[in-house]
Amino acid sequence: MNGYLVADSFVSIAAASGLLVLIAALRRRHPGEGLVVRLSFGLGVLAVMLASRVLVWWGARFPFNTLTLTAAGLVPLAALLFCEGLLRRHAPKAFKWVATAGALVFAILAWLPTSWAYPWRTIALLVFQLAGFLAMAWLLLARDRTSLSALENRSADRIALSLLLILPLLATDFRFPGFPIPVRLAGIAILAFCWLAQGLGRGQRAHRDSVRAFVAYCASALAAGGAVVLIAGLDATTSIQVLAVCCAAVLLGAIVNDAFELRAEEQRRGMLRLLAQGDLADADAFLGGLRRHAQIDGLLILREAELGDFDRTVLEDVFARHPLLRSGQVGTPEFDEGTREQLDSLMQRYGASHLMRVSIRPLTLAALNMPVLADAPIAQAELAAVQRMAQLVAERRRQLDPAEGT
Template sequence: MAPSLIADSFVSLAALGGLLILIGAIRDFDAASPLTRRFLFGLHVLSLLMVSRVLSWWTGLFIFEAATVMAAGLVPLATVILAEGLLRRHAPKVTKWIVAGGAATFIVLALVPAIFAEPWRSVMLFAYQFVSFALAAHMAVTRDRASLSKAENQAVDRVALSLLLILPLFVTDFRSPYIDMPVRLGGVAVLFLCWLLISLGQRTVSHRDTLASFVILLSVALVGAVAIGIENGLGTAALVRTATVVVCASLLGVIWKDGITLRAEQRRQSLIRHLAEDRIDDPLGFLRELQNHPLVEGALQLGEPELVDFDLPALKALFIDQPLLRTAQIQGLTETDSEQLAWLLEKYEATHVMLVSLHPFRLVALNMPSVSATPGAETELKVVQRMALLISQRSAGHD
């Protein structure tokens, strides 16, 4: 089994993993918007390319070879379609004719057996992809920045940045008797694209931070690969393959971690959506809906009947003074109040208790240990508590 085949397959499968993570993250946000559909089209085309090329290498079946050529021919079309959506303007007619005509041409050429089509088909495909990517990059560079928002400009900048990396690395995907590359590097470019796009969900991360992270990751991975190569006496080709595999594995791990971070952020924002979207004219309905949200799932409503074993006057005074209490605050209270709060938290296996109504007196107990490490989520919980209390006061006033 050729070492280059193993390395090429790993790189392509790692790129496929990054694409699937990115597709899942995008679908979680807004799968129905026109721009999202353009993104997903391009990502699905790249995914098809990664899968078909690996199956083609390992099976040698014509159907997978044809699918690989078709997908490769669709990549430039998907790139320009995405560029139009991001820039909110149509591509020049010449660009449209080139990418649309090229895609149709390679769908037809994909059906020609390799024995008749190579090497001229690969040369044509390389020229077509290079020209198309250059045209898409030109659209991004010459855009009217004033007509786009800051977020839109940031997205365009990151796609354009990825194209600058994709262009040279995709050259290595075309085998030539004159240039013998130890491994195809197109998958590395795809992984970098996935990282740039998934980092768009982290608004506080700048281009400089992203590039600095990439340089650090790349440097560490290369140092690790060199150490492995020296220890095992690897030649130049084997060292390049090892470095590429290490870089791809590292990038995939970072993309997976960022994907988890985005999903966690989405779950955290569910409390804000609860305030923005749910009814505010029904205190009990508001609290019941609150119990369905992931951050406070299973929250218990405690009225005076459930609190009959406690010193109600002292408990009311405590929560009027501090409407949201958590486990960490027990030590800072008076002896009587700390005993009351400790018993309350222990009895209902809660980490937080908040006041949601004075008339009638009602508390909500919930178990959310992760909040201790996420101050933003606890701030949102304070907002929910205040909103619930205001709704109950408004309802009492109407009555």
């Protein structure tokens, strides 16, 4: 099988997959937001272009050749719309006119037979796309930084870095007679853009850390590819193709992994949403939101009837000192043997990894099972905040209705 075809197809499919992962992540985190709509449009145009050209390479020339060229002509306009939204400023009118006119011209030229239009149409498209990306990078780098927040400035820097990375690699996507380029590399730049853009969902990650991680991923991929080249004794052309495939695979894996981690973080933030949006009518209603948390495997409210078999004095003393008690704390020397037996029995009876105090009078506990995050410091802090809020809600309810505290 043709090595050029396999390498080009793999890199393009990997880039299209990375774009789809990023679009899904953006729409899930920010549904309906204007900037996300603009970015999704641009990413969708790129995904269509990449997927349709792979179909052309594998023999389905019509209508996918026309679709590929039309989408390619739309790329600078899509990038311009996104940059305007990111900067919250209008681009110069000359940029808008050129991007719009170019998209219309190439939508018409896409219908010309290749035998008539090659190679001048390909050269014109290359110049148009290079000029468009260069103009957008300049627009981002020359912005008024004081008009944007720190996070917005970091976002603009990452996007500009991605556009500048695309420029040298974009030229490899255009092949001309006498210049046999081993593999089209624009897909690598697109994957880098997807990874950097997806990293914006992690506000705690510094820009420098993102660049270092990107360099580490690329270095790992090149090292692995280099080992394959040495083992197989490949020629120069095949070696470049192998290195490109390794880079595309590693970057796509990083994008998918980050998407999974971001989704897990969003699910874990359910406790924070509970604090912000929980039902404050009473403690039972408030803790009901905790039952729907992704990492909580069951939650029970334990009142005097459920605690009747245990020494109330011991429980009151323990939970006065530890409003939130983990199973791992029970075995510490802080508790005597009798107290440990009671706490172990209570946790085993209700299958609990945590016990939290809901109210003091009457003594009410909540038993929940959260084994996956039992030792996560952040989760413990969030759960402690939930416990304190639940106790405040219960005390407020008791003050409004003193009969409930008797």
